[in-house]
Amino acid sequence: MSATVCPPLPRALLIDLDGTIYHGGRMIEGADVWIASLREAGLPYLFVTNNSTASPEAFAERLRAMGIAAEPDQVCTSAQAAASYIATERPGASVFVIGESGLQDAVVGQGLTVVERDADVVLQGLDRELSYERLTRAVRMIHAGARYVLTNPDLLLPMEEGVIPGAGSIAALLEAAGGVPPVVIGKPSSILVDYALARLSASAEQTWMVGDNMLTDIAAGARAGCPTALMLTGITTADNLERYIDRAGVRPDLVFHTLHELQAYIMQRLGT
Known part of the structure; x- marks a missing residue:
């Protein structure tokens, strides 16, 4: 120490x-x-x-499986903070989500509407099944005036077998192609x-x-x-x-x- x-x-x-x-x-x-x-x-x-990919319930379950006592209300994710931020800044906003179930659930939980086009906000986290088509859609919405919000800028995530690209690696592409920096939550x-x-x-x-x-x-x-x-x-x-x-x-x-x-x-x- x-x-x-x-x-x-x-x-x-x-x-x-x-x-x-x-x-x-x-x-x-x-x-x-x-x-x-x-x-x-x-x-x-x-x-x-x-990490915005999973719900607090899923994180708590993972911790308990390792022998660590945890309840969902003891977990605070960038997905929750991002959804809360959007709901505060733009109540009832329509949101195009690049992310996994944890991010989708957090957006819905804040009373926001998930859409596939003409979004008020593009909200991006880690998405391990992201397609080029969805990247293109996000870039076009940003160019059309959608606000770009990023759950977290982590370039890498440590895993058992080594590091993997994080949400920040995807954001590097979106920021370059979209032409505007995101609001970073995490x-x-x-x-x-x-x-x-x-x-x-x-x-x-x-x-x-x-x-x-x-x-x-x-x-x-x-x-x-x-x-x-x-x-x-x-x-x-x-x-x-x-x-x-x-x-x-x-x-x-x-x-x-x-x-x-x-x-x-x-x-x-x-x-x-």
Whole structure:
């Protein structure tokens, strides 16, 4: 463990999933024990993920299958935050969705209308079955004046067998072809973090952001005013840490090699 500063005692935590708690279907060592210790200590937390592909129920089920106690209301996704953002900015908007079931469900859940043409908003996340035809349709709607909203800018996602292209890779094409930058909801934007803080009724100053990606998790936490704890368990590693710090333009307050280290540090600070 290394520290830039000694952050305030955590009163709540925002915890990334991909690369922090698991890789694909494999739990990262110590995740189950750490989350159990938070529950025992009575520390409130939310799992905050840029992944927009699945519902909170599906994420909670995946966590439980790994032996990690989780309920849907403990999961906060970029899909939920994006749908909430659109519903607030343009109530009743028509939305063309490039994304999977989690994003579609979140849009409908906010009372928005999913359409296939003439949309007010093009909402894009990760879509692993995306066709060239749907990309073309999205580009034409953006050119026609539809607002472009992006769930998250992750270029890569860590999986068991290696990384895969993320929503940000698709967005690079849409932004180049559409000619306008998207409104980014997920990390490193503070919109998702602010949405999660509101759900916890927690202040940023006393809520730690825990994640593995300097460019998304740590950057978002810093922008929102949260103390940040970087895990070297996913995208950011000991070998590329300084390069990612340069790219992110911020330093994490704390750096941990394992979740066991993080658990020991928090429990020591709490005096348990």
